[in-house]
Amino acid sequence: MPVVNRIADFATDMTAWRRHLHQIPELALDLPKTAAFVAERLREFGVDELHEGIAQTGMVAIINGQGHDAPDAPTIGLRADMDALPIPEETGVEYVSGHAGNMHACGHDGHTTMLLGAAKYLAETRNFSGRVALIFQPAEEAIGGARIMVEEGVMEQFNIGEVYALHNLPGLAEGSFLTTPGPIMAAVDTFHVRIQGVGGHGAMPHETRDPVMAACGIAQAIQTIVSRNHYALQDLVVSVTQIHTGTVDNVIPDTAYINGTVRTFDPEVQDMVMRRMEEIVAGQAVSYGVEATLDYEVGYPATINDADKADFAVGVAREIVGEDRVVPDATRDMGAEDFSYMLNARPGAYLYIGQGDTAGLHHPKYDFNDAIAPVGASFFARLVERAQPAA
Template sequence: MAVINRIAGFAEDMAGWRRHLHMHPELCLECHETAAFVVARLREFGVDEIHEGIATSGVVGVIRGQGDGPVTGLRADMDALPMEEATGAIWASTVPGRMHACGHDGHTAMLLGAARYLCETRNFAGSVVLIFQPAEETIGGGRIMVEEGIMDRFGVEEVFALHTDPFGDLGEFRTCPGPIMASVDDFELTLIGKGGHAAYPQECVDPIPCALAIGQALQTVVSRNTDPLGSLVVALSQINGGTAKNIIPERVEMAGTVRSLDPKVRDMAERRISEIIAGQAASYGVRAELNYMRTYPPTVNHAAQTRFAVDVAREVSGKVVDDLPPEMGAEDFSYMLEARPGAFLFLGQGKGPSVHHPAFDFNDAAAPYGASFFARVIETRHGRGR
């Protein structure tokens, strides 16, 4: 139960890579400087194949071991968030309005560390496919990379990923089989009535009472249409309408998000939300324009691969939780787990500010644990080369 000595030996290098990336955050698919940094390191390490420009700025590297054997994918996300940093670190973001507030700089550094070790040792059969992915925070770069064929193109059989965890102890791995994170659906609704002077409501069709009724009725999707033991979030997070106290507006705009762990619950929620909006709009005499958008599916770990990952994690750390309750956040690694068997784990970095908080910063002390996990996944699953 220990971090790999060689990886511990270059922990300062991983910290340097991570802090460089932290200072130069990029958004969505436009992670070109980050990708160039990754490619430069992979070339230094001697990675056998490097493929650029997947999903605009994604990178795939291939390390060949000794002889024929399995092909395993290891994934790290690279993109940052559009927010101001408040860490006060000397390596804080140099780009106004952008920061690595979700640890993707650390994920990238950990996978680079594993790549360096695996290139040096080659103590495995088969091949490792290193997946450096943009746009996890926005439009689903994982989906785009899968749609562009990386699983078939590189022969990936199983795939694994880590995410830093500011709620777990340093070096603690936490995961579970089955659903570990939720799906994400978003909706945008416009209610259109007839505006006019608030002193003459009889001459108007007021969309505000309809908006209020919809807001209340949507909560019955959770409280009355979902099994109490199930998991569903229906959050109405935006209502915008009106410009003055004495004007009835013509329209009200609303938006929200829906999170679930079960595809059947997801289908039910979409259906009931649509029915509630249509019914309330009809009863208030307004026109409803609903745009319901399905995005990330649930992140569902495969049972056998999760058991394997837990065993590997125990080799690296004495702190492993294998029955983590699912959470309602989301992750676009879900698309890769739909395409191939695999597992997603959280890696504790010590308790501190949450991800997506302006004071969040990846703890570089966690990187040797993550890099060692990735390396041991390969050496354990692939065995020794011949």
């Protein structure tokens, strides 16, 4: 079955919604214009309930299907992220960002549009049983809006039994789908190392305790965690991404700063990295005669699809685009996603939808491909109808 005909009928409207959202990119939890636009559309569609102000600017819209008032009526959750990124836009499109320095460089404007398209169709047809909870989430790119929504009780409050999400993927054929059972994205942690030495004249290093050399030693030693403390067939990334120190060529500074990211799937591997990083920082500090502190921040957990729900979602995707345009067993990657918190709370699946040959995610020339919005909306709609068929 191809794109749902009724959704194809209002594809032009979806493009208009998406491009409006593209012009008002907002960050983290502070999405007043975006949330107001989404809420206005949902009221126009006639959703049965609209709960706003969750995680500050997030919301959950409820659409009742047949038999929704039965005590055991199921509720399926569909999630879209709404926030943008602090990146100056370089697309040159006529609907360019009107918020200087911010842009929708990850396609969350498109994700929101796809879920709005599904909402419009489901509110019109109601060809399903139970209820659907449409979750519009802020702060995926930072803070973890999904975590906040889960902590504020959305799963329990709306009796959500399973939950699904889509993310566009540049480089994947336009309108195709990709997912995998089990882990699909990694846990992400951040580390900060702050080094305090004694600065002095660059010509007299013997009178200093050089934080620059200590930073170099720590950065190199951290890389041995992957190469010498870890089994090579398990997934692990430890990347030093920033070293800041010094001001001029003839002054040894007092301080240095190191920052980086850790990506894991196994909690035991994550624990090992934290332990070894503490040992390395402490040991290197003694070696170089400086003081060093490690601040290790545990971030989003691994995104893990429920195997049965992923298989079900693959079947729905095949109905929409055909068997040859769905990859059911893709290789997991080291990116991260806060939808992991929702998948920790309820079984479900996270899928990619092909964006085609475009600029990559988080690139200043990226723009969501409007042609795939009806495909994603059709997937969401059929997912509900297949998971909770009408009597």
